[in-house]
Amino acid sequence: MSDYRIEPVTDEQLAREQEVQGGLAESTRRLVDAVLRSTVAEEELIAARAEIDALTERLTVSQIPSSYGVSIDPERKSARNYGNAVVGLRNAVAPPLKVIWPESGRARSEFHLGAAYEGPPGLVHGGVSALILDQISGEAAASGGHAGMTGTLTLRYERGTPLGDLYAEAWVDRLDGIKTIVKGEIGDADGPTVRCEGIFIMPRWAREGGDGRPSIFE
Amino acid sequence: MSDYRIEPVTDEQLAREQEVQGGLAESTRRLVDAVLRSTVAEEELIAARAEIDALTERLTVSQIPSSYGVSIDPERKSARNYGNAVVGLRNAVAPPLKVIWPESGRARSEFHLGAAYEGPPGLVHGGVSALILDQISGEAAASGGHAGMTGTLTLRYERGTPLGDLYAEAWVDRLDGIKTIVKGEIGDADGPTVRCEGIFIMPRWAREGGDGRPSIFE
Numbered sequence: 520m521s522d523y524r525i526e527p528v529t530d531e532q533l534a535r536e537q538e539v540q541g542g543l544a545e546s547t548r549r550l551v552d553a554v555l556r557s558t559v560a561e562e563e564l565i566a567a568r569a570e571i572d573a574l575t576e577r578l579t580v581s582q583i584p585s586s587y588g589v590s591i592d593p594e595r596k597s598a599r600n601y602g603n604a605v606v607g608l609r610n611a612v613a614p615p616l617k618v619i620w621p622e623s624g625r626a627r628s629e630f631h632l633g634a635a636y637e638g639p640p641g642l643v644h645g646g647v648s649a650l651i652l653d654q655i656s657g658e659a660a661a662s663g664g665h666a667g668m669t670g671t672l673t674l675r676y677e678r679g680t681p682l683g684d685l686y687a688e689a690w691v692d693r694l695d696g697i698k699t700i701v702k703g704e705i706g707d708a709d710g711p712t713v714r715c716e717g718i719f720i721m722p723r724w725a726r727e728g729g730d731g732r733p734s735i736f737e
Numbered sequence: 738m739s740d741y742r743i744e745p746v747t748d749e750q751l752a753r754e755q756e757v758q759g760g761l762a763e764s765t766r767r768l769v770d771a772v773l774r775s776t777v778a779e780e781e782l783i784a785a786r787a788e789i790d791a792l793t794e795r796l797t798v799s800q801i802p803s804s805y806g807v808s809i810d811p812e813r814k815s816a817r818n819y820g821n822a823v824v825g826l827r828n829a830v831a832p833p834l835k836v837i838w839p840e841s842g843r844a845r846s847e848f849h850l851g852a853a854y855e856g857p858p859g860l861v862h863g864g865v866s867a868l869i870l871d872q873i874s875g876e877a878a879a880s881g882g883h884a885g886m887t888g889t890l891t892l893r894y895e896r897g898t899p900l901g902d903l904y905a906e907a908w909v910d911r912l913d914g915i916k917t918i919v920k921g922e923i924g925d926a927d928g929p930t931v932r933c934e935g936i937f938i939m940p941r942w943a944r945e946g947g948d949g950r951p952s953i954f955e
Contacts, residue, residue, distance in 0.1 A: 522858045535779075543782050546789045547772045551829040553796035554765045555805060555820055561753075564761050567792055571764045574785055578771035586851070586900055587773060588858035602773055602855040604862040611769040612830050612853040633804070635830040637820040638872075640740045640806035644822040645875070645887040646868030653864030654856075669863040673891040682804055 526590045528597060540601065540609050547611035555634055605654035616687070618655065624663030624691035626655050631684050643680040645713075648705050651687050652715040656701040659689035660719040665699040667719030680705060680712040689715075697721045744808045746815060758819065758827050765829035766853075773852055823872035834905070836873065842881030842909035844873050849902050861898040863931075866923050869905050870933040874919040877907035878937040883917040885937030898923060898930040907933075915939045 550571075557564065587602030587609065601609040606616050614636070616628040628651075638644030653672055660667050689703030699719045704711040768789075775782065805820030805827065819827040824834050832854070834846040846869075856862030871890055878885050907921030917937045922929040 539779050539782050543772055543786045543789070546786045546793070547769060550789050550793045550796075551765060551769065553793045553800070554761055554829060555825070555827045556800040557796040558799045558801060559796055561757050563795065564757050567796060568761045568764045570788070570792055571761070571768050574788055575764070575768045575771045577781065578768075578775040578777055578785060581776045582771070582774040583776060583852075586855045586859055588855075602852050604854050604856060604865050607773070607855075609773045610853055610855075611772060634801075634820050635828055636822050637804045637806075637825075637828075638822060639886070641804055644868065644871070645890070646871030647822050649867035649871055649890060649892075650862065650864030653862070653867055657863075668857070668897070669892075669894045671891065671893050672863070672867060673889065674867075674887075675889050676887045679886070 522588045524588060524590045525593050528590070528592050528599070533597060533599075536599075536601075537608065544607075544609045544611050544615075548614075551611055551635055552633055603654075605651060614651075616651065616654065618658050620658070620662040624659060624665075625689070626658035626662055627686065627688040628655060629684070629686045632682050634682065637682060639679065641682060643682055643685070645674075645676060648676075648680055648713045649674050649715075652689065652703050652705055652713065653717070655687045656689040656703045656715060656717040657719060659691055659701050659703065660699040660717075663691045663699065665691065665694065665719065665721060667697075667699055667721045670698065670718040670720040672715060672717040674713055674715045676713050678712050681707055683707065689717075692716070740806045742806060742808045743811050746808070746810050746817070751815060751817075754817075754819075755826065762825075762827045762829050762833075766832075769829055769853055770851055821872075823869060832869075834869065834872065836876050838876070838880040842877060842883075843906070844876035844880055844908075845904065845906040846873060847902070847904045850900050852900065855900060857897065859900060861900055861903070863892075863894060866894075866898055866931045867892050867933075870907065870921050870923055870931065871935070873905045874907040874921045874933060874935040875937060877909055877919050877921065878917040878935075881909045881917065883909065883912065883937065883939060885915075885917055885939045888916065888936040888938040890933060890935040892931055892933045894931050896930050899925055901925065907935075910934070 590599040601607050607613045614630050616630050618628045636647045687705040689701050692700045692702045701717045704714045706712045808817040819825050825831045832848050834848050836844050836846045854865045905923040907919050910918045910920045919935045922932045924930045
């Protein structure tokens, strides 16, 4: 694990993982929100903790030794980055974002951020906006065939981003040798709240014949 | 909720919240990691999900209506931002960072990032580094008496940040009117991996007599 693995996977297996592993993570996200917002009696919190510890013990009887890494199908029809902090199917830290690529070099997502993504009261943490914009910008670069690691990322905060229903979109602005310059924004129904510009640099292995599938680099 | 509230709190109450609410969140973080990395049988994952749903139901019988916001003691000896996505005591999405202020205008944290913060295989998500640097830079500005909202944040990625034991540090570089320019870095035992520069802008209410307590602005 903790690497790029080439592993065959069937459509049935992918669908089953979505349902079972994705479903478990989705329920865990709701639990995270409940733990943060609950006002039940202290004894009930203590009892809940004991049950959570027991569940963790059952789940860790058998586990991946380190982080999830990325599993790529030999036919490149899927890249499973289930541990990704923004889009990971099995990661309850991730909102998770579902990303679409409306055209080559452009990525977009519409999503909801709840109480667990707060910075200033009622607002999305400025760093969470950065986290999401880094992911969506990397996906825009990759979808344009110019996958890369983040080189620099500059964020301009124009107004507070309210918790709730949001969008993020990024697009390739221009290419400059091994660099892809991407622009993007996050916002709500009233328009952008944070804008960004990122430089993504194609790693050597990708320049020497790899391709640029979305979603596997960040 | 979802605002800055002035609420009295005793030392005993704070200690009890650390233990009970903080303990529950800490166990939930371990569950998040277990959900991501478990390789137990599918039936066991399905059974775990049902138990998690039941727990969520019990915890949501009574809850804060929206996000946690920030609760400030009238004597300003504590600012409880328990929902904060980086440092929030009750937030299982947060690692959480424990921040120290070695001197005015400087903030530092040493922490561990596990599988839930992954981007590229085995590495911290570039956006997670941005998330942490935004928080730690804001805390440096605030500890120097110049609390502010993030105006701009620029990140330079020098090498991959390995998952594991890390540090982040930020310091006020200079002041320019209502702007505080902060520099910072995140890194491992071998030194910095990502460097940042941020401009934090003091909000109007703070300029008109508020003070700059750490930890309450992002």
